[in-house]
Amino acid sequence: MSASRRIEHEALRQDLSYLILGKRGGGKKVRILELLKERPYNINQLAKELDVNYRTAMHHVNVLEEHKLISRSRPPLGKGHVFNLKLRSDDEQEILSEIMSKFKLSEKVLDFSYSPEFFQRVVEQTNDAVVIIDDRKQLFFLNESAERLFGLERKEGIGNPIKMFPEGLDEFLDISKSGGIVRDLETRARHRSGTSVDVTVTMDPIKDNEDKIVGYSMIVRDITERKQLERERVRTERLRMIGKLAGGVGQELHNPLASIKNAIYFLRIALESSDPEVEEVLDILEAETSTSEHIIRELLDLAWPSTRNLMEVDIKETLEKALSESEVPDNIEVRFRPEGGPNVVISHPEKLFIVFFNIISNALEAMPHGGTLTILSRCTDSDSVSIEFKDTGKGIPDEMIGKVFDPLFTTKAKGIGLGLYLSKSIIEGQGGIIKVQNNRKDGCDLTITLPTVFQGVGIDG
Amino acid sequence: MDEEKKKVLCVDDNINLCRTISLVLGRKGFRADMARDGEEALEKVERENYDIILLDIKLPGIDGVETLKRIRDVRKDANVIMMTAYAVEDMVHEALEEGAKGVFYKPMDMDEVITGIEENLECDLSPEDAREAFQ
Numbered sequence: 001m002s003a004s005r006r007i008e009h010e011a012l013r014q015d016l017s018y019l020i021l022g023k024r025g026g027g028k029k030v031r032i033l034e035l036l037k038e039r040p041y042n043i044n045q046l047a048k049e050l051d052v053n054y055r056t057a058m059h060h061v062n063v064l065e066e067h068k069l070i071s072r073s074r075p076p077l078g079k080g081h082v083f084n085l086k087l088r089s090d091d092e093q094e095i096l097s098e099i100m101s102k103f104k105l106s107e108k109v110l111d112f113s114y115s116p117e118f119f120q121r122v123v124e125q126t127n128d129a130v131v132i133i134d135d136r137k138q139l140f141f142l143n144e145s146a147e148r149l150f151g152l153e154r155k156e157g158i159g160n161p162i163k164m165f166p167e168g169l170d171e172f173l174d175i176s177k178s179g180g181i182v183r184d185l186e187t188r189a190r191h192r193s194g195t196s197v198d199v200t201v202t203m204d205p206i207k208d209n210e211d212k213i214v215g216y217s218m219i220v221r222d223i224t225e226r227k228q229l230e231r232e233r234v235r236t237e238r239l240r241m242i243g244k245l246a247g248g249v250g251q252e253l254h255n256p257l258a259s260i261k262n263a264i265y266f267l268r269i270a271l272e273s274s275d276p277e278v279e280e281v282l283d284i285l286e287a288e289t290s291t292s293e294h295i296i297r298e299l300l301d302l303a304w305p306s307t308r309n310l311m312e313v314d315i316k317e318t319l320e321k322a323l324s325e326s327e328v329p330d331n332i333e334v335r336f337r338p339e340g341g342p343n344v345v346i347s348h349p350e351k352l353f354i355v356f357f358n359i360i361s362n363a364l365e366a367m368p369h370g371g372t373l374t375i376l377s378r379c380t381d382s383d384s385v386s387i388e389f390k391d392t393g394k395g396i397p398d399e400m401i402g403k404v405f406d407p408l409f410t411t412k413a414k415g416i417g418l419g420l421y422l423s424k425s426i427i428e429g430q431g432g433i434i435k436v437q438n439n440r441k442d443g444c445d446l447t448i449t450l451p452t453v454f455q456g457v458g459i460d461g
Numbered sequence: 462m463d464e465e466k467k468k469v470l471c472v473d474d475n476i477n478l479c480r481t482i483s484l485v486l487g488r489k490g491f492r493a494d495m496a497r498d499g500e501e502a503l504e505k506v507e508r509e510n511y512d513i514i515l516l517d518i519k520l521p522g523i524d525g526v527e528t529l530k531r532i533r534d535v536r537k538d539a540n541v542i543m544m545t546a547y548a549v550e551d552m553v554h555e556a557l558e559e560g561a562k563g564v565f566y567k568p569m570d571m572d573e574v575i576t577g578i579e580e581n582l583e584c585d586l587s588p589e590d591a592r593e594a595f596q
């Protein structure tokens with residue numbers, strides 16, 4: 001087909017679409033075109049076939065003629081004009097058939113769309129909960145999604161006062177009653193089982209013919225997933241900010257710490273032959289300054305992980321060192337079971353030591369009345385090593401288990417809650433995984449999986 | 462007698478830090494002087510030939526690296542050791558390129574500072590050797 005032909009066809013298609021699908025009276029025009037396909041007709045004959053008056057038939061014929069879809073001719077014997085279909089080529093006929101069948105389909109949909117059944121289906125099939133209450137707050141209707149969301153069957157719910165509805169319903173009703181808009185307001189809805197879900201509510205009054213409010217429709221949308229993502233994002237952002245703040249504060253403290261250290265150094269020289277109490281105080285100053293320095297270094301490690309000093313680290317050796325430096329009380333038995341195999345990873349030896357030391361200290365402190373700490377390490381496959389710490393302590397309360405790796409989280413009287421946060425940062429910083437869970441009997445299990453090859457990112461300026 | 466003492470200039474906007482370093486160095490037999498910023502340091506360097514200059518990297522006004530360049534414009538063979546409280550590896554690297562003899566990370570150990578100064582004074586280290594000695 002030539003390009004100009006194709007353009008003509010497209011123009012015809014648009015013309016027909018506009019005439020038949022886009023305007024009122026499309027059905028009459030389709031019928032005229034169908035009749036003229038068979039033979040020529042005059043206006044009177046067409047009016048009769050279409051069951052309309054002469055003027056209406058004339059109007060449709062004029063429009064079709066204007067669009068050059070039909071043409072008139074004077075028959076040799078007749079008085080008035082007769083009209084013929086102007087489309088001649090098969091292609092053109094095909095386009096007409098296509099548009100006419102589209103029209104018939106749309107007519108069907110239109111017929112259906114005005115039926116109560118159609119509206120019912122639309123409401124039933126929507127994913128949002130649709131709830132209609134009357135003006136006395138009694139349930140009038142709820143769709144399938146609403147049944148699921150509230151855990152309610154409509155046969156038991158309808159006609160009864162609503163119980164499980166979104167918090168703040170009265171407030172929404174007041175707004176709606178006074179002409180205000182309740183749109184996508186966030187609240188919580190209760191499921192029959194007692195759990196509650198994050199939802200948004202859109203409420204509109206339903207009015208009768210006299211404009212009197214007879215009830216309210218509510219669209220309740222479950223936004224649990226979105227809220228969860230949002231909370232996760234806020235949490236990540238908060239942790240990032242804490243890291244940044246910690247790093248910034250840590251650096252700022254270097255100057256005052258340096259002055260304090262120098263001052264102590266100076267006093268040691270100046271008070272050389274002073275009494276032992278002065279010496280003791282200087283020792284305390286020095287020890288506490290060095291503790292502060294240590295804490296700051298940990299904070300900075302969090303904020304700026306480094307890829308410097310990466311080397312092969314023997315997990316077994318590092319665990320042994322961490323154990324030997326931990327003060328294990330007499331009433332706690334330690335079972336250390338490293339399995340064969342190399343158990344070597346590429347990492348920072350001192351950082352892994354901190355991790356193991358922190359975890360062992362926590363486990364020991366979780367068993368004030370004694371117990372057993374079991375440490376297992378093994379190569380899970382060729383490219384990762386798994387280390388498990390199991391204690392027989394009191395475990396972690398369920399509501400807190402999700403927070404143990406958060407910074408500044410602690411259940412201990414001593415410590416600022418950086419140990420596990422730091423450990424998680426270090427492990428994840430090298431592409432590893434750290435998980436904690438209460439074990440079935442007592443105490444908790446902490447598992448670390450480390451890739452044997454360093455997979456972290458560091459900042460080394 | 463003061464003339465025989467080695468002269469150290471400590472440049473830091475943290476005046477307490479500057480003062481405590483000077484006090485310690487004073488007790489260790491140096492003649493210590495202080496400057497709060499790059500401009501004051503340059504004025505002093507123009508007037509006097511210091512044996513060692515301890516120079517903070519982050520300074521108000523002209524920063525430590527720029528001050529180092531200008532000091533070396535005045536005195537080509539100046540012995541400058543940088544100090545920093547911050548993770549500013551780029552600036553540290555640039556300072557070493559510009560001829561700084563080393564860098565002390567705050568809070569530094571005064572024993573190490575004194576050793577560093579003495580080593581620098583004893584042998585005329587090339588910048589490469591000095592860098593080696595400090596790392």
